[in-house]
Amino acid sequence: MANEILRIEGVRKGFGGLKAVDNCSLSVPERTIVGLIGPNGAGKSTLFDLISGFIKPDAGNIIFSGKEIVGLPAYRIAGMGLIRTFQIPRALMRMTVLENMMLGSQNQLGEMILAPIIRHGRVKAEERAIEKKAEDILKFFDLLRMRDEYAGSMSGGQKKMLEMARALMANPRLLLLDEPFAGVNPALSERLIEKIKLLRKSGLTIMIIEHAIPYVLALSDELYVLNKGAILASGQPDKVISDSRVFEAYLGVGSDAQP
Amino acid sequence: MLSLESITAGYTDENIITDLSLRVEEGEIVTVIGPNGCGKSTLMKSIFGLTRMRGGRILFLGQEITGLRPDQLVKRGLSYVPQEKNVFAALTVRENLEIGAIALKGGIDERISLVLELFPALADRMDQRAGTLSGGEQKMLAVGRAMIINPSMLLLDEPSAALSPKIMGQLFSEIQEINERGVTILMVEQNARRALAISDRGYVMEMGKNRLEGPARSLLDNPEVCRLYLGRK
Amino acid sequence: MNTMIGQLVANGVVYGCIIALAAIGLSLAYRIMNFANFAHGDFLTLGAYFTLFFAATSNLGFPLACVLAVLATAACAALLDIAIWKRMRSSGANRTAIMILSIGVSIAIRNALIIFFRPDALRFPVPVMESINLGGILLTYFQIAVVLIAFTCMLVVHSILSRTILGKSMRALADNPNLARITGINVDQVVRYTWMVSMGLAALAGIMLGLVTHLNPNMGWSIILPMFAAAILGGIGNAYGAMAGGMIIGLAQEISTAFLPAEYKIAVSFAIMIAVLFFRPRGLMGGT
Amino acid sequence: MQDYLVSIILTAGIYAIFALGLNLQWGYAGLLNFGHVAFMAIGAYTTVLLSMNEVPLILAVPAGMVLAGACGAFLGVATLRLREDYLAIVTIGFSEIVRFILLNWSSLTRGSFGLYGYPRPLEEMIPHEDYNLLLAGVVIVVLLLVYALLEILAKSPWGRVLKSVRDDEAVSVSLGKNAFSYKVQSLALGSAIAALAGSMLAFYLQYINPNNFQPIETFYAWIMVILGGSGSNRGTIAGAVLLWGFFSTTRFLEGYVSLSPSASGALRMVIIGLVLIALMMFRPQGLFGRKEELAVGK
Secondary structure (H helix, E strand, O other): OOOEEEEEEEEEEEOOOOEEEEEEEEEEEEEOOOEEEEOOOOOOOHHHHOOOOOOOEEEEEEEOEEEOOOOOOOHHHHHHEEEEEOOOOOOOOEEEEHHHHHOOOOOOHHHHOOHHHHHHHHHHHHHHHHHHHHHHHHHHOHHHHHOOOHHHHOOHHHHHHHHHHHHHHOOOOOOEEHHHHOOOOOOHHHHHHHHHHHHHHHHEEEEEEOOOOHHHHHHEOOOOOOOOOOOEEOOOHHHHHHHHHHHHHHOOOOOHHOO | EEEEEEEEOOOOOOOOOOEEEEOOOOEEEEEEEEEOOHHHHHHHHHHHOOOOEEEEEEEEOOOOOOOHHHHHHHHEEEEEOOOOOOOOOOHHHHHHHHHHHOOOOOHHHHHHHHHHHHHHHHHHHOOOOOHHHOOHHHHHHHHHHHOOOOOOEEEEEEEOOOOOOHHHHHHHHHHHHHHOOOOOOEEEOHHHHHHOOOOOOOEOOOOOOOOEEHHHHHHOOOOOHHHHHHOOO | OOHHHHHHHHHHHHHHHHHHHHHHHHHHHHHHHOOEEEEEHHHHHHHHHHHHHHHHOOOOHHHHOOOOOOOHHHHHHHHHHHHHHHHHOOOOOOHHHHHHHOOOHHHHHHHHHHHHHOOEEEEEOOOOOEEEEOOOOEEEEHHHHHHHHHHHHHHHHHHOOOHHHHHHHHHHHHHOHHHHHHHHOHHHHHHHHHHHHHHHHHHHHHHHHHHHHHHHOOOOHHHHHHHHHHHHHHOOOOOHHHHHHHHHHHHHHHHHHHOOOOOHHHHHHHHHHHHHHOOOOOOOOEEE | HHHHHHHHHHHHHHHHHHHHHHHHHHHHHHOOOOOOOHHHHHHHHHHHHHHOOOOOHHHHHHHHHHHHHHHHHHHHHOOOOOHHHHHHHHHHHHHHHHHHHHHHHHHOOOHHOOEEOOOOOOOOOOOOHHHHHHHHHHHHHHHHHHHHHHHHHHHHHHHHHHHHHHHHHHHHHOOOOOOOHHHHHHHHHHHHHHHHHHHHHHHHHOOOOOHHHHHHOOOOHHHHHHHHHHOOOHHHHHHHHHHOOOHHHHHHHHHHHHEEEOHHHHHHHHHHHHHHHHHHHHOOOOOOOOOHOOOOOO
16 A cells, blocks of 8 residues: 555544534545545535644544644644645735745745845745746646736636646645635536646645535545545445445435434 | 526626526425535525625515515515524524514514424523524524514525434424425425425526426436436436 | 722722723624724714813703713714715725724814814813712712713613613624624614714713813823723623723723822733733633 | 925935835735834834934944834734734734833933934034935935835745735645744834834934824824825835825915914814725725735725
8 A cells, every 4th residue: 555645533623513523534645636525514624624734623633744733833734745725716816826826835035034135146046946837837727828917807717726726836745625626617627637637647645625526536546425524435436436325425314324 | 486587696706606597386395406516505695685696586476576685585574594603692592583573563472482382492492592502403593583574485595404314304394394384485405305305396406507397206316316416327 | 008099999990980981882883893993082082072062052051961962972973884884884895994994083083173172171161079088088979970870871781782672683793794684684774873872882981081080182092092901801892891891901000000100000901901912812701 | 495395305205114114014914003103113212312322323223123123023923813903903002102101201211301412423524404405315215225125025925925914814824834923024024114214203303202103103104005005115105205295285375274273283184084084985005006906905
């Protein structure tokens, strides 16, 4: 078995009386795409918030490349190479597409307050390199022609693509994509699938939440189904999706169908 | 009783619902199902004037209600239970019901006792803050709050969300009872099986559009439904 | 020593009552409108000057002039809501913009008062009274009246919030604005009444401040710090917390004069505010 | 006439520097500093008090900037984890506290009598009547330097992070940026710039007293920033020129209206208040700003 890059053990999170994530365990092997599906309110996005450190679990461990990351501030977790996107596209509306992209790059010397003044030359050179990289990635996502537009003027689908592109600027080791296909039109979605496959080939590990199941099936090496905050089923995508419990979960479980 | 004529609506610039039509006859229970993110909740919000409508019109009892404010709709006898955050957590159960009756003139006590007849479990909790109730009790309070104006039609957004199967069953039978008292019901539901079991007719939505329509009991037998949900053949 | 402390406590209660009344209005407005109104202090001033105006231009007598002033201030609040706040709400402006705007309102009101009443300190046309001695503690009748009226107002606010349909609507709106709208509450109307209650209380606090000290166009603005400190201490947005917070701030400021030069008593508010933010940012009683 | 022009250049220039500090905080990082004047006061008093004790200028001015920056950072640490209005409340309180301390710590500040008779740099070498002209030159050079510094920073990766924090803090954090630290940095730097403006104000006025540092001064800076378009350094400078232009024109017109000095001053302030209201209601992007880059958001 390949090395696992992320392991979640018995994670729980409640909001008031509601158990959003309930004793959830899963593992993500390196260089794979892991899909996460489940009906509305199953706790998928909450799970992403927990992994990326935006909220703290009530119990359980989260181990990213061998290190326990529960309790670390979210920016530190991102700095370790675990980058997430958001369900509702969060482009930085009042910055240009290129600025959005360049922000994604990690460990920039120029981000230290005085460096742009005292290390002017080096920062300039660093900026040129980052800009080049940003343009390459924008080209990969067919967004290059929009590089100087304000992100706020993009369509929802384009914002989604920009978000993914921006995340790639960070050279992530694990990329958490929250509904990357939402709002993206079908033709573009097909191309996006190809691009995500290329990313896996280049060695990236990806975890995807998606409700458009055909896309998840086309991409995932392994599929987890979350229902009411707990893992309902997992394994090979085709097998998982044929599991009658999954269809039942989507259509609504009767009391008898509860395991 | 309620008819949507090719409405198009969304929150910001993008349309979540496009060209959707739907009818509910008096006395019916109609359920709208569909996969995550197909626009079911947006549909409910659009009827209640909480989205930006960019096309089409909505008729209720023969009169156009497109673009009316929620308080005007409530006065016309249309009541809405949102999916979440549907009780005033910081207020007591009694206060929640009183707020629900704000559009009424007088007779509050009488209405409250009618709601308590429907949901007797709430009677012991009248002076408790709603936030301290269990999930099921909160849901009953939410429906009770909507019922207190004696509506002719009730809109329910995912009434079964986050309920245990047992409570869910109880809730659906209460919805049925409300319907038998003469209240027309339109609901959107995740739990298609349970909801359709008590419904007269159903609609299936996909990507902001109406895809299927039919009698509730036979709708799930349609192979299209499975495809729309899980994308398998 | 004991009488000195007793006197300071008495002064603190009087001052605390005024701060509490002001802070209740501030907190109510914060809770319902969801922004910190930096013009709140100037409504205190407005109330005091309205009183002066009514008392000087008519022979209604001082108490009636006070009542008229409170009503007039509430009317100004309603006008301002129609002219400004409602537009900002319906255009979806965010609260930072509205807060900056409230500064503009504050500057305009304060200076309009300077134009009409000159910048000098003024006094209400009421007789100067001898203090009465309660076991060594000296208090004027005005100070006693301030405490009585303030406590009455707190009771009235309590019963408005807990008994009346307006109060329940206000709490419902604060708790869950979307649901309030869906339920059929006329949100604009409730917001307008909230402004009127909040500004009416501010006017009353201003009158009291004028009674125990004097009037000047800066009087309300100058207590903005203890006012906000009281609101934050009680958990901003929490009306009951604001009452308690006002009392604590008033007492702390006055009692501090036993140990610190009196000039620094305002710094006590600031120190309390910073300490609360570090250790208990939601206030002692929890707020929004 | 020349004196008048020089005095306008001096005040507009000093206030432009002051407002540039605020623009860094509000325009770039979205922080509500309602007590900016406190940092100007700290700068002015620190520089003057040190100069009076024969500390050379080269140390006295930076000392004020460091102290102001540290105070700004402290207030940030206390409030920036909370909702944005807490910073506004605490800074406005801080500016009043600073003024009260200056008024009441008489042994150090001479209270309301203020400080005067302190040495001005190179005073003995320059004829008194030309001093202001020279100072105006210095102010313009400093203004250009501060402007250049802020432009470089705003367009640098550092400024980029700051703008991302203003737009959507969660995005910054998700990309590994320590948003909190950047907000504190911008508060500290903006406050230090205000202190620099304060030092220059002290040398221009030759007399400082706590009443130079009323809360209204903060809101002059706000109007300058918003008038010119939040987030634009050039706009801020234009805003400063416009505001002082307004002040001097109205002072000039005062001769023709029969209002007492206090009333005409107050009338000016009423107009200022109404301008602020009108800007926020009808043109939040300012006179020259672009709506797309509006710092106030939707």
